[in-house]
């Protein structure tokens with residue numbers, strides 16, 4: 006079907022995993038984008054740009070779309086001339102490409118002609134003009150120029166602007182928000198993020214796979230496990246290794262533990278946004294209990310250092326976790342019931358920060374944000390990995406798209422996570438073998454040396470949504486390009502769309518209902 | 529709501545002990561790298577957190593200090609919303625290029641005498657991404673640091689122990 010519809014522009018080939026590959030001419034890009042997204046209804050997963058001027062004189066751009074009837078992807082490649090370094094933008098046809106194309110313009114200097122927003126995205130500070138760090142010939146360090154201020158859109162008449170951040174009044178990550186408000190009511194919001202941009206993708210270039218694994222775990226504190234899982238799956242896709250069952254079930258267990266402590270922590274945060282101190286404390290207490298469980302199970306409160314390409318570093322001692330999880334189930338259910346049954350609390354949440362289905366779809370929402378707006382997407386089910394397709398569970402979906410719907414999706418996902426953990430634990434205990442990796446233990450560096458060159462990607466569902474890691478490994482076994490698109494990166498434009506029409510004091514609540522990270526979006 | 533309150537007061541098992549959660553902080557001991565300024569209060573310390581590009585791991589451990597398990601307020605330490613109210617700045621992250629200005633401004637907005645604590649390997653100048661083009665090399669390059677708490681991230685127990693050692 007897809008092949009036939011696209012045959013006028015591209016001929017598609019499928020690879021071993023069922024992914025479809027094709028090459029698009031730059032001038033035909035917008036037309037193809039319109040067909041793929043508008044007509045066939047495929048959501049954009051990510052776009053990655055690579056500087057290949059030294060080899061073939063071009064920048065290679067790959068737009069990755071998720072197939073909806075199959076667990077695979079459609080990868081459309083495009084060669085952009087290295088001299089001219091411009092191409093017709095896909096964003097008018099695929100609004101979700103907005104940030105990807107702006108990022109490629111900042112970091113590689115490839116210009117999307119006709120893009121609706123010409124402002125900088127990632128490098129907004131004191132960077133000299135013409136510095137594009139991901140170009141192969143870019144110097145690794147440049148002197149700072151005078152600070153450049155981000156050009157926010159001017160407010161209309163009688164409106165005022167309220168600047169907030171980058172340093173906020175709590176223990177939160179940095180970002181700048183600019184509200185245009187008339188009295189209490191917000192008319193528009195602009196977010197200027199990427200304050201925690203560290204340049205990790207460039208740092209990873211030329212490094213061995215195991216070094217990059219440690220980097221993947223430190224992109225983001227609270228999505229550590231999902232990020233390392235997506236990275237390991239990218240390596241496994243390139244090296245074509247199978248993961249043994251004990252590791253696949255172990256990965257489900259770990260991934261759900263991450264969701265659990267994040268989601269329950271967010272129940273507490275929502276309470277902080279509505280000044281329900283009792284709920285805040287109940288939430289943080291359960292979260293602490295779960296982080297101590299993480300620590301006991303893996304030696305890290307953030308589940309770091311346990312995954313490895315090919316499996317797990319060591320078997321999980323999952324026997325004892327059921328006692329804590331029984332308590333968590335009871336306490337979380339009590340907290341959730343109390344909140345959902347509390348009229349004055351729910352009154353703040355209902356009809357606040359609404360994202361309708363069309364907006365969520367247009368902007369490419371993922372994760373809880375998508376599922377609370379009626380979009381039934383979850384890559385644990387849609388792109389099966391680990392052992393998710395062997396377990397019984399459901400994807401909760403709500404239609405209203407407001408803060409209350411996002412809270413309800415989270416609460417229902419907590420139940421699903423607990424059930425998944427229980428099933429994975431039972432499967433692990435029933436397993437005769439505890440082999441947790443297909444690769445030789447011990448010297449990982451030597452194992453990695455055997456990896457063939459290639460490119461691939463891994464997908465995992467973080468507590469914030471679908472997270473994709475794109476990886477290219479060269480003939481020496483070193484990483485030559487690494488790009489990370491996390492659930493937060495996809496969802497930030499959705500937060501911005503949810504706010505207009507609400508009151509200024511409701512912004513923290515709306516923001517918390519999405520519960521996005523800055524660090525793994527900024528990288 | 530009352531059921532929840534009752535449950536937490538009466539039925540919840542005692543909070544997990546602090547000592548059970550120390551493993552992430554194995555990286556080393558906190559070090560005082562600069563003497564505390566003359567006339568600094570040293571009791572009832574008000575702290576302001578400044579995220580200078582952390583991965584959020586260190587930040588979460590700081591916010592864990594406020595949960596009922598660690599309950600940092602009982603030691604005479606508390607978080608405040610503005611640097612104007614602070615006696616102490618807690619810096620996390622490697623001070624990325626985009627946040628240098630924010631850190632300097634926050635430091636200048638804090639009244640003297642003030643203490644700066646670098647929390648985590650990144651802020652201590654030994655972060656995992658040292659050398660990346662926008663990463664920065666720790667708090668010391670921009671503000672005078674008094675106490676360094678290493679770890680990736682240091683555990684809440686370790687942060688508490690290090691901060692309490694500053695109190696008179």
Ligand code: SF4
Pocket residue numbers: 223226581582583584585586620621647648649650651655656679680681682
């Ligand atoms: S020290 Fe580790 S946990 Fe803390 S901000 Fe840096 S990478 Fe994150």
